Amino acid sequence: MERSTISGNGMLIFSRQHQGYIYLWTLFSISLAGVALAGLGPMWQTAAQREKEIELLYVGDQFRLAIEAFYNNATSANRSQRYPESLSDLLKDEGSIVTKRYLRKIYMDPMTNSFEWGLIKQGEKGITGVYSLSTKIPIKRAKFPEQYAAFSKAKNYQDWKFNHASGTAGQGRQQTQPNAAPGSPGQTQNANPFTGQSAPSGQNRSGSANPFPQNQPDNSRANPFSTQ
Numbered sequence: 162m163e164r165s166t167i168s169g170n171g172m173l174i175f176s177r178q179h180q181g182y183i184y185l186w187t188l189f190s191i192s193l194a195g196v197a198l199a200g201l202g203p204m205w206q207t208a209a210q211r212e213k214e215i216e217l218l219y220v221g222d223q224f225r226l227a228i229e230a231f232y233n234n235a236t237s238a239n240r241s242q243r244y245p246e247s248l249s250d251l252l253k254d255e256g257s258i259v260t261k262r263y264l265r266k267i268y269m270d271p272m273t274n275s276f277e278w279g280l281i282k283q284g285e286k287g288i289t290g291v292y293s294l295s296t297k298i299p300i301k302r303a304k305f306p307e308q309y310a311a312f313s314k315a316k317n318y319q320d321w322k323f324n325h326a327s328g329t330a331g332q333g334r335q336q337t338q339p340n341a342a343p344g345s346p347g348q349t350q351n352a353n354p355f356t357g358q359s360a361p362s363g364q365n366r367s368g369s370a371n372p373f374p375q376n377q378p379d380n381s382r383a384n385p386f387s388t389q
Contacts, residue, residue, distance in 0.1 A: 207300065214301050216271040217293060218309075221323030224278075224291045227251045227263035228325045234261060244287025244325075248278070272297065272318050281324050290324030 228244065231251060235243040238257050245251055251263040269276055272295035281290035295318040305312045312321050 210297075210300055213271040214299065217318065217321065220268040220271065221291060221293075221321065223264065223268060224248070224251075225323040225325060228289060230261075230263045232325060242287060244283065244289055246287050248280075248288065248291070270294065279319060281322060290322055292320075292322045293318040295319065 228251070231245050231254060232243050234254065234257060240256055242256065245254075248264075248267055252265075252267065254261040254263065267276055270278055270293050272293045275294070277294060279292040279294050280288050281292065283289045298317055299312070299315050299321070302313050309321070309323075315321055
């Protein structure tokens with residue numbers, strides 16, 4: 162049997178058998194770490210997708226609220242063009258006596274990491290809503306706000322239509338086009354009810370309390386979808 166010996170300078174010399182054991186344990190440790198990382202990978206991907214869904218719900222609702230405010234302002238001013246012709250109109254509406262801003266920027270689609278959105282149009286009246294161009298299958302299937310209850314049956318994120326209630330939801334001529342990069346700041350935004358965070362109260366452009374602030378310290382309520 163091979164044994165470890167001590168050389169003249171006091172250094173321990175391992176036998177080939179001991180070296181083989183160390184090599185095998187090293188391989189086993191690497192394999193075990195690989196299996197653990199392989200199991201954590203899908204968990205991280207799922208968690209990241211859920212976070213993006215929360216962001217998409219917030220961003221889509223911000224577009225819907227801005228379009229609604231644009232429509233209400235145009236209606237009160239008796240303007241023939243009651244919906245924005247492009248999303249950039251929400252950044253700066255010069256169609257009224259006083260220039261109005263309904264969004265502080267054009268938001269990025271968190272699912273595609275692009276400023277390109279699907280646009281819902283009602284004939285020639287303008288844009289009534291937006292939707293993501295992602296074809297991924299949603300994870301979230303329940304506990305949507307009432308106006309988005311149809312999202313529970315979505316086949317992909319393109320079925321998450323953030324449409325103004327006065328328009329024909331999910332119908333009309335749908336178009337896609339690239340949108341401009343974020344514009345200048347406008348009115349304060351509202352908090353996302355899907356994040357579980359809270360902030361002081363505020364109002365949206367139409368004057369009603371808005372439950373969707375994001376980074377602005379305006380209004381919020383506890384997230385009904387939070388697990389905490």
